[in-house]
Amino acid sequence: MQTLINLFKNNLREYGMIIALVLITGLFWFLTDGVNFTPLNLTNLILQNGFILVLAVGMVLVIITGNIDLSVGSVVAFIGAIAGVLIINMNVPVWLAVIIAIIAGALIGVWQGFWISYVGIPSFIVTLAGMLVFRGLTLWLLDGQSLAPFPDSFQSISSGFIPDLFGGANLHIFTIVLSVILSLVLVYLEFNKRRTQLQYNFEVAPLWTTIVKLALLLLAINWFAYQLAQNKGIPTVLVIVIVLIVLYTFIMKNTVMGRHIYATGGNKKAADLSGIKTKRVVFWVFVNNGVLAALAGLMFAARLNSATPAAGNMLELDAIAAVFIGGASMAGGVGTVIGAIVGGLVMGVMNNGMSLIGIGIDWQQFIKGLVLLIAVGFDVYNKNKS
Secondary structure (H helix, E strand, C coil): CHHHHHHHHHCHHHHHHHHHHHHHHHHHHHHCCCHHHCHHHHHHHHHHHHHHHHHHHHHHHHHHCCCCCCCHHHHHHHHHHHHHHHHHHCCCCHHHHHHHHHHHHHHHHHHHHHHHHHHCCCHHHHHHHHHHHHHHHHHHHHCCCCECCCCHHHHHHHHCECCCCCCCCCCCHHHHHHHHHHHHHHHHHHHHHHHHHHHCCCCCCCHHHHHHHHHHHHHHHHHHHHHHHCCCCCEHHHHHHHHHHHHHHHHHHHCHHHHHHHHHHHCHHHHHHCCCCHHHHHHHHHHHHHHHHHHHHHHHHHHHCCECCCCCCCHHHHHHHHHHHCCCCCCCCCCCHHHHHHHHHHHHHHHHHHHHCCCCHHHHHHHHHHHHHHHHHHHHHHHHHC
């Protein structure tokens, strides 16, 4: 029992938010009589929040370096406008328009990263200016009007599903197969990691805690996959999010770049003295955030099936809230991709659940603000205690 308590204390940020997600989900299951757990609603939850999770992945890297990006909502709108003009007005092929939009997002990151990294203007000011600049460019590009509709091939970015290769009638068999394969991979990775730690005489958790953790994780994954399989299977959005989670988790945990990002946010002066080119690190983090904001902009436009001047309004606050709720620190140097995803899911489940039980948008904003305040207060409390 003491081992379990120590394990929880040592991973308070990570496990605390996962427990909070489970409790919030359970609360809305009770309040909605299980409607939030229906296959259709779970699928809608993914489709409605996929672009926020993409923004959160980029934002967590920015916040780990000790910066912030207030412009991503406007960038989402601007990229959607670029896609609308190219595809709808100019009949540019979808694949080419997507590439141009991603390049535009990278150039936006270059622009903002230059002012922040090499000129030394605080990120709050640069991205606040960017929020205004790119919203203005969106209005100019669209002439204050919406462009619609997009072709089906573009809409599939946010509304498509992975086809069932096994031709299931009432159940998407391919989804079940993928969940089983994923479960086996996770089991292998966990025990391989444990074996490696034992070989190097590292301290490891008792075997029973590893088995319990894996059992709960696999139960959640396979239950979720079964629910999706009862509807249309795995949405394209979920595939994009999973690929980003795996890629960026690997980068942050297993690469030199990831260690440099944490070092830059943890103590910039010490990182400079140790030879880390912190200006370059921050620059490329903002370029990366521009690319992911462009991807989210394409997903958002595909979801709306239109390019509209009001697109992406307040999305930057949802992304920032997801990162802080997921355990990132205001001071930088602390945060994980998984934590940002969990924070995004907390926000998504709350939005979905409050809408299902009929809570008005005014009280929804009030409650989300309180949750954000409590999450950051929890972080400050833990830091002061340590």
